[in-house]
Amino acid sequence: MNLKVAFTWEDAKEVADLIIFKHFQEHLKDLEIQLLQGAWEGLTYEKIAQIHHHSVNYLRGDVGPKLWQKLSIALAEEVTKNNFKGALERAREKQYFDSSIPVVEFPFPEGAVPLNSSFYMEREGIESLCYDTVVKSGSLIRIKAPSQMGKTSLMSRILAYAQTHHYHTVYLDLSSVERSILTQLDKFLRWLCLMVSRQLKVDNKLNDYWDTEILGSNDNCTVYFEDYLLSTIQGSLVLGLDEVDRIFPYTEIIDDFFGMLRSWHEKGKISQKWKQFHLVIAHSTEVYIPLDMNQSPFNAGVPVELIEFDQKQVKNLAYLHHLDWNDNQVENLMQIVGGHPYLVRRAMYEVSSSKITLLQLLQEAPTEAGIYSNHLRKHLETLQQSVKETQGLKEALKKVVTSPEPVELDSMQIYKLHSMGIVRRQDNHVIPRCNLYREYFRRVL
CATH class of the missing domain: 3.40.50.300 (P-loop containing nucleotide triphosphate hydrolases)
Structure with missing residues (x-):
């Protein structure tokens, strides 16, 4: 006799989150989880709004319809507040989600890429x-x-x-x-x-x-x-x-x-x-x-x-991280970090590990809440050193990140900023290496 395993609220939340992430590269928001749990318990929109101190019109007219629409797209069937339980349970039974499959653990991008690693990208020639x-x-x-x-x-x-x-x-x-x-x-x-x-x-x-x-x-x-x-x-x-x-x-x-x-x-x-x-x-x-x-x-x-990765190499890295990104998603990442090997791999590690969505990562990238905060602060500390070689370096970089045009600096300033990797040279002028550095240093300087 086959015994059917009970389908609990925690199961439903996990399946819904993974299904949404798989199709939209984003996790369920707190408000969506609250709505989903309230619906699971058979509560009305009014009661859910009262418990969590939200506007009932906002839940019924905005959050709810969008959530059911996303689930409908992800599950390829019409999903409503009344039938979502059965839809999620069928999703598990159809093996959209299989808890027996181990989660792939990708290596944290630090130091040299090991010789046997598939994450090493060769430069042409x-x-x-x-x-x-x-x-x-x-x-x-x-x-x-x-x-x-x-x-x-x-x-x-x-x-x-x-x-x-x-x-x-x-x-x-x-x-x-x-x-x-x-x-x-x-x-x-x-x-x-x-x-x-x-x-x-x-x-x-x-x-x-x-x-x-x-x-x-x-x-x-x-x-x-x-x-x-x-x-x-x-x-x-x-x-x-x-x-x-x-x-x-x-x-x-x-x-x-x-x-x-x-x-x-x-x-x-x-x-x-x-x-x-x-x-x-x-x-x-x-x-x-x-x-x-x-x-x-x-x-x-x-x-x-060594130059930065091109779009094809970045897309190959996304594939190796099991990220089904289209050209627009690759371009969105490169608009912020360019093709910088470390910055690209760090982003893909975080997204592929389900720690953050690409959209959230890009929004938070130049802030203290972003994944690059330690990396950026390290550069800031170097700029703030009082040793002779870095005298005036902060002011030099400030000119670079606030100017819409390439900026001319003296040779020592160009050397130091370029060796740090935060500027790109154009003849005797420099520009920020990527928008991540422009936005962060424009704010902190």
Whole structure:
């Protein structure tokens, strides 16, 4: 004998909410839930209005008809206040909703996209260019993009590709280096050698190769790599240096360090040993520090600049998040956040997790109640720092977000704002990267 499972008010509310969300990308509003529950209990519009302190004309003439119409569309049958119970129960029986199906949990978009993730969006031609380049003798790849645009995700894939060719790889995030190390060239280069040694799983022999009486720090570091590391591993080494912007303010080391990297790249053109050395560096924007063009790695090798996702890529991401968005919905999102990888993925994570509707997300996006509040406050805190490099940056950005036309700024202000990722350059002028930044900073500044 088949026993029919009781259909409760909680069941009805859950089915109605999921059905509405599936078809309209919005959840039931509080007032709609109150009306639905009152109707479930057999109450009149007058009684429901009295209990919840609403206008009976508003419930009967506006909220009610709209709710029954939405349910009628979603369930493909006429739904009224009198028959909605049976309609929702049939919806469950027809498996519009199946509580046994597990909810898909999408990864929260933070940090690098894992290698095995389907959420990584390839840029046309970029990955193949990097893969072809990294396996060439003495290669140098320079990845440039503002924060949270995918530099680390791309670098991890370049290193993984090199590993398929049996290359040794080392990844170092320079943003993690302690400030005390960055103020002394010798200490910084010894740190570099030690970290590379550890990742290659070779013994630390710095004391055996570091001759402080005769050789300078750059020469000692070069000798350690050439005579020890490259000789010991007996194969090619790809060194990935991420967030190199971190060391730009440290004038004690930048000239010598970047000059050394450039010399290693040049050695790779003539030295068999240094042809085994491959370098991948990532930085946020143009290099503002004055470097001799012949001693800088930033005007050599293969440059790679990451741009925002286009509409097709954003639509593909929506599909991967199980969001059945049409072109208008994709365009509505991009009007607010553009094709910024992090901002797009964060929106889709929130909507696909049923935490918010797309309409509500877009309305709240530039406010403190929106999903981007922490992201926006972080940028605001950077602007409010009193350090020398950010003097006047708030006023500069204020000009940008309040002007309908591109604004001309000095080169340092452009560098800082662009490296933060909140402006887009147009020749010597800038505009806000997206409307999210324009609306938020126009309000708070």
